[in-house]
Amino acid sequence: MQSGISRRRAAALAEGGAAYAERRAEIIASAARIFREKGFRGASLADVAESLGTDRASLYYYIGSKEELFHEIVRDAAEANAQQAEAIRDGAGSAVDKLGLLITALMSSYSIHYPYLFVYIQEDLSKVADRRSAWARQMTVINKRYDDAVIGIVESGFGDGSIRPVGPARVIAYGIIGMVNWTHRWYREGASGMPSAAEIGRTFTEMVLNGLSSGTLTPPAGQQPADQ
Amino acid sequence: MQSGISRRRAAALAEGGAAYAERRAEIIASAARIFREKGFRGASLADVAESLGTDRASLYYYIGSKEELFHEIVRDAAEANAQQAEAIRDGAGSAVDKLGLLITALMSSYSIHYPYLFVYIQEDLSKVADRRSAWARQMTVINKRYDDAVIGIVESGFGDGSIRPVGPARVIAYGIIGMVNWTHRWYREGASGMPSAAEIGRTFTEMVLNGLSSGTLTPPAGQQPADQ
């Protein structure tokens, strides 16, 4: 059984009016900003409504619930992310090249889809929804695809010898992912003194691929003995 | 004006009974686990009480509020973290050595103080409390001390030539911090197939200091031209 407002929303959605779709997109964009600022639980629909200069109840003409709003924001971001990683994994080049590509591609995604991607990254999705819900299961799949793509690149590098096996592929992959994802805590698009996303990507790439050590004061690596 | 329960709590605290302190610590430890699992906003005091087999109201004999409980968990973790980073920065060794030390030290802290440290790390503190509150300002200071210690190590490495200036010191520092902190999303103490914190620390150290590239398929670094 549908509620009154829900029926009207479904009708408007089915009709597919351009103005309606545009207003809806506006709401989603504004909500993304709010979620980015306050987090999913910290943000209220009142905040979203206020940022749009409208009433909270009016939002329900465009969206079914706070969760639906959140899902809409996150799903596309996650899917795009996964596809990008998979495309790089399946593309041409050595594993090392691919890792470099991956890092810079992610950073520029962030720059473009900000704040959508950061909403996605900053939320620990396992804490936002019941693990058994349909949406949570979809997200688990998408996240796994993403992880597997990165892990796959590292493993292929182990195989062709282009990546030094300094540890388990999963740990290396999560290290890279973490380095990039953690930017959600400090990177602010266009803040004064803030390097560009591209510059951050280049720095990360260089440090992960070729290392920070200049080799002038420490032995130049190879396999150093486990000192513990 | 104090409420009844608050007066009794203050009295019990002032008296300093050992059993009281122990029970209080038990509550804090259990709360840390819950906060770690559900996040600050997602966890309710009912959850905490239930995990202790007691009533929610009984908690207030030991703690003043949910916030106080959270602060107690986080403050020490943050302070310990900052002091550790500062001690490493101010200790002996080259900057490269210090970075390696820092990474492994952090990872073993996590292993020891788990879940306290992860509660601290997983919460974006700017989203949990009003930025102007006394506590938030204290935390800002502690966080800055930590960041500055890491940035300081990187800068000193620039100075003595042991660290290659692949980008701004802040970006390098945040890259390392991110790599380590992101473990809160996937590292689970003692989960099956999970590497030890020490092993993860070694892997991260090796990849950041000496790089992943074997040099067999890509030019061995130096300064590569900006390709953009």
Added chain:
DNA sequence: CTCGTAATCAACGCTTGCGTTGACTAGACT
């Protein structure tokens, strides 16, 4: 001018969760 549709909003019910009250219980001490 009137009518119909798209869009808005004041007001409501409902749930969750925080913090408090004041009474109760178990056990130590006299």
Added chain:
DNA sequence: AGTCTAGTCAACGCAAGCGTTGATTACGAG
């Protein structure tokens, strides 16, 4: 046995926030 105290808990008040209703406004078409 009687009393005192540390600790517990059923019950309450209160605020925030979600989703709904039903009426109202704005406005374009006829």
